[in-house]
Amino acid sequence: MNQNQTGKQGSLRPSKTAGWKQSTAVRWVLMFMFVLLFYFSLAPHLVPETYDIEEGAVSEKDIKAPFQIKDEKATRQAEEDAADKVDDIYSIVALRNDTLVDQIFVRIEQLNLDDQVTVQNKIDIYRNEIPGRYSEYIDSFVKLNKGKGTYNDTLLEEMAMIAKEQQYTIPEETFYKMPNLSAESLTEMRNVARDIVRKLTGEQLREAETARTQVAELVNASSLTSRTSREIVQELARFAIMPNKFLDKEATDEAKVQAKQNTPPVVIKEGELIVKSGQTITPDLYKLLVDSSLLQDKKNYWPQLGLLILSIMFIVVLYAYLHQSGSINGVKPKYNNSSLLMLWLIFLINIITIQIISLTQTDTAPYAGYLAPAALGTMLITLLLDMHLAIISSILFAIMGSIILNTGQHQIFDFQYGFVIIVVSFAAIFSIHRASQRSTILKAGIMVSLFGSLSVITLLLLTEQLERVSFIYSVAFAFASGLVTAVLVIGLMPFFEITFGILSALKLVELSNPNHPLLRKLLTETPGTYHHSVMVGNLSEAAAEAIGADGLLCRVGSFYHDIGKTKRPNYFIENQSNIENPHDTIDPKLSKSIIVAHARDGVEMLKGHNIPKPIRDIAEQHHGTTSLKFFYYKAVKQAEEQGLELTFTEDDFRYPGPKAQSKEAAVVGIADCVEAAVRSLRNPTVEQVEAMIHKIIKSRLDDNQYNECDLTLKELDKIAQSLKESVIGIFHSRIEYPDDVKTKERLA
Missing domain, CATH: 1.10.3210 (Hypothetical protein af1432)
Structure with missing residues (x-):
C-alpha cells in the first residue's frame, strides 16, 4: 500500500526487492551497455577502418575503399587532358575594310583637285599618308569597340597585332600614278576596289595574303579599261585587305576551364583496391590515404562522433518509453534491471543475426538481406516483456537494419530493408501478442513470411526491379525469413524463461x-x-x-x-x-x-x-x-x-x-x-x-x-x-x- 493511501497502515513496506535488480547504478551501467551495443554494431558500416602505415613502407594487407573516394591527382590529370583537347577558338572581327578604301579614294580625289599643290608634293603626300592610314584605321576600330562587349579586349589586341603584321606595302611607282587620275576615273576605280575588297573579306581570312592573290584576277575582270587604273586599284585593294579571323585567347581559356569543370571526377568505388598487399606506399598513395582519413594518425573523428550521437539517441528513445511507462523506476516488477538486461540480450541476438546475413550480401545479390530474421527481437520482446516496448524496438531495429544491410555506395540508410523490417515486425507483434500456445509462434512466423513477401513484392514493383531471377530470390528470401524467425523464437524462449525466471503467457498456459x-x-x-x-x-x-x-x-x-x-x-x-x-x-x-x-x-x-x-x-x-x-x-x-x-x-x-x-x-x-x-x-x-x-x-x-x-x-x-x-x-x-x-x- 502507498503511505498516503493506507491511512493507519503505518510505514512503507521494506524494500525486500532491493539489490542489483533495482539499483540505479546498475541501471546506468545497462544504459551504457546499450550505447556500446549500438555503437560497435553500426561502426563497421558507418566508420571507415584505419591503417597504421608509413610513406615508403610496404603494405602488409589489401586496403580497399570503405566508401567512394575521389582521386584528386587522377582527377586533376583528367581535367588537364580534357583542357588540352580543346582546340583554339578563332573569332571573326568585322573590320569593314571597304571603309578604308573609301577613305583613301576620298583623300586622293581631294588632293588631285587642289591646283595649289604640285605633282611632286602630291606624290610625297601619298607616299607618307596612305601607308599610315592602315594603322590609324585599325587603332580607331579598336578604340571604338573596346569595352562595348562586342569583342573582348584580348581579341581586339590580338587582331591589331596580327593585322599590322600582315600590312601590305604599296609599290613606290603606284604613288607616281595617282596625281594624274581624274575625278571620273577615281569614282569608277573606288567602286571597283570597294566591291573587290568586300567580296574577298566576306570570307574567313587568317592570312590576308590568301585573298590578295585573287585581286589581280578580279581587277582584270572588272569594268576598268585603263591599265593605270587597274594597276592602282589592284595595289590599293591589296592594301585594304586585312585578316578577319583571329585566335580568341579569352574564349579558348574559358572553354578549357569549362572542359575541366565538365570532366567527371575520377573515383575509387566502394570496395575497390586502393593498395595491394606487398605494394609500396608512394607519396601519391600516401596522400590519397591521408585525404581519405584511412590512416590512424590522420584519422577523422567526425564519423565516430556522429555514430556516438546516433547511439545515444537510440537509448534516449528506449529510456523515455521505459521511464514514461514506469518500468525504469521498478513500479512494475517485470521491468526491473533484470528485464533491462534481458532486453539488451534480445537486441544483441537480433543484431548478430542481421550482421550474419549481411555477410552473405554481394553487389550482385543484395537481396540476400531479406533473409535476415529481423522480427526475432520484436517477437521475443512481445512475448517476454511488452507489446508497446516491442513497437518502439521495431523502429530501432528497422533503422539499424537499414544501415547494416545497406549495400549502396552513396547513402547511409537503405530504407527498402527498413520498410520490410517495419512491416514484418508489426505483423509479428499483432500476430503473437495474445499467444497462448507454442504453435502460435509458428503461425506468427507464417504471417511474417506472408507480409515480408508482400512488402518485398511492393518495393520491386514500385522500383520496377522486375528482373526474373532477382525477383524470385528476393521474395523467396523474405518468405524464408519468417520461418527462420519462428524457429529461432521457439528455440530461444526456454533460454530466456529459465535464465531470467520469466513467466510468459505461453509458459503459464503450459503450467x-x-x-x-x-x-x-x-x-x-x-x-x-x-x-x-x-x-x-x-x-x-x-x-x-x-x-x-x-x-x-x-x-x-x-x-x-x-x-x-x-x-x-x-x-x-x-x-x-x-x-x-x-x-x-x-x-x-x-x-x-x-x-x-x-x-x-x-x-x-x-x-x-x-x-x-x-x-x-x-x-x-x-x-x-x-x-x-x-x-x-x-x-x-x-x-x-x-x-x-x-x-x-x-x-x-x-x-x-x-x-x-x-x-x-x-x-x-x-x-x-x-x-x-x-x-x-x-x-x-x-x-x-x-x-x-x-x-x-x-x-x-x-x-x-x-x-x-x-x-x-x-x-x-x-x-x-x-x-x-x-x-x-x-x-x-x-x-x-x-x-x-x-x-x-x-x-x-
Whole structure:
C-alpha cells in the first residue's frame, strides 16, 4: 500500500526487492551497455577502418575503399587532358575594310583637285599618308569597340597585332600614278576596289595574303579599261585587305576551364583496391590515404562522433518509453534491471543475426538481406516483456537494419530493408501478442513470411526491379525469413524463461495443463483442494484483471497455491469428506503447525518441479502473516478450562509469511479466503456475500497484510466488486437474492 493511501497502515513496506535488480547504478551501467551495443554494431558500416602505415613502407594487407573516394591527382590529370583537347577558338572581327578604301579614294580625289599643290608634293603626300592610314584605321576600330562587349579586349589586341603584321606595302611607282587620275576615273576605280575588297573579306581570312592573290584576277575582270587604273586599284585593294579571323585567347581559356569543370571526377568505388598487399606506399598513395582519413594518425573523428550521437539517441528513445511507462523506476516488477538486461540480450541476438546475413550480401545479390530474421527481437520482446516496448524496438531495429544491410555506395540508410523490417515486425507483434500456445509462434512466423513477401513484392514493383531471377530470390528470401524467425523464437524462449525466471503467457498456459504432474497429484490425492484451487483461480483472475494485474498469473498461481496440502490432505477441511476432523483430537498448537506448514511445503514441492518463482511466491505469500484465530481461541479455551496461565500470544498462531510482495499474491490471498468463506455458508444471500468480502479485505487491511505490495484502496474496492460479481456468478444456485428471502419469510 502507498503511505498516503493506507491511512493507519503505518510505514512503507521494506524494500525486500532491493539489490542489483533495482539499483540505479546498475541501471546506468545497462544504459551504457546499450550505447556500446549500438555503437560497435553500426561502426563497421558507418566508420571507415584505419591503417597504421608509413610513406615508403610496404603494405602488409589489401586496403580497399570503405566508401567512394575521389582521386584528386587522377582527377586533376583528367581535367588537364580534357583542357588540352580543346582546340583554339578563332573569332571573326568585322573590320569593314571597304571603309578604308573609301577613305583613301576620298583623300586622293581631294588632293588631285587642289591646283595649289604640285605633282611632286602630291606624290610625297601619298607616299607618307596612305601607308599610315592602315594603322590609324585599325587603332580607331579598336578604340571604338573596346569595352562595348562586342569583342573582348584580348581579341581586339590580338587582331591589331596580327593585322599590322600582315600590312601590305604599296609599290613606290603606284604613288607616281595617282596625281594624274581624274575625278571620273577615281569614282569608277573606288567602286571597283570597294566591291573587290568586300567580296574577298566576306570570307574567313587568317592570312590576308590568301585573298590578295585573287585581286589581280578580279581587277582584270572588272569594268576598268585603263591599265593605270587597274594597276592602282589592284595595289590599293591589296592594301585594304586585312585578316578577319583571329585566335580568341579569352574564349579558348574559358572553354578549357569549362572542359575541366565538365570532366567527371575520377573515383575509387566502394570496395575497390586502393593498395595491394606487398605494394609500396608512394607519396601519391600516401596522400590519397591521408585525404581519405584511412590512416590512424590522420584519422577523422567526425564519423565516430556522429555514430556516438546516433547511439545515444537510440537509448534516449528506449529510456523515455521505459521511464514514461514506469518500468525504469521498478513500479512494475517485470521491468526491473533484470528485464533491462534481458532486453539488451534480445537486441544483441537480433543484431548478430542481421550482421550474419549481411555477410552473405554481394553487389550482385543484395537481396540476400531479406533473409535476415529481423522480427526475432520484436517477437521475443512481445512475448517476454511488452507489446508497446516491442513497437518502439521495431523502429530501432528497422533503422539499424537499414544501415547494416545497406549495400549502396552513396547513402547511409537503405530504407527498402527498413520498410520490410517495419512491416514484418508489426505483423509479428499483432500476430503473437495474445499467444497462448507454442504453435502460435509458428503461425506468427507464417504471417511474417506472408507480409515480408508482400512488402518485398511492393518495393520491386514500385522500383520496377522486375528482373526474373532477382525477383524470385528476393521474395523467396523474405518468405524464408519468417520461418527462420519462428524457429529461432521457439528455440530461444526456454533460454530466456529459465535464465531470467520469466513467466510468459505461453509458459503459464503450459503450467495450467491438468496433466502437469503436480496438478494430477492435487486432483487425485486432494480433490477437494483441487476444486478449491480451480474456484480461487476463477475468482482471482477476474479480480486481477479489474485492477490491471496479471490475471493469467493469478489463475495459474491459484492452481498451485495449496499444493503443499497434498502432504497432509486429511488435515484440511475441504478434503475431510466422510471422515472425522483430526484437529478435534490434537493440540491446537500442533494443528497450527500442520496448517501453516502447507505454504512452506508447497514452495519446496514447486522448487522440486522447477516451477518459476512468481508462482512459488504466490504459494508462499498468499496467507501472508495472517492469524489462525480458530486454533488460537481453541488453545485459550483449553488453557482456561485447565486453569493454566497463557504461555503464548496470538502472534504464535500466525503464518510465517512473508506478506504479499505483489498485487497478484495479494489478490490470490483474498480470493482464497473469500472462496473458503462462501463455501462455508449454507444459504448465503447477496448482502451476506458482499459483507463477508468487505470484512475479509478490511480484516487483512487492519492487519497490515498489504504493507509490502503496491495495492491502493481504490484497487481494493475494485477487487471487492469483482469478487462479489464472480461469487454470485459461480455460486448462483446457492445464493439467495432479496426477493427469494422475502418469499420464504412470507411462506414461513
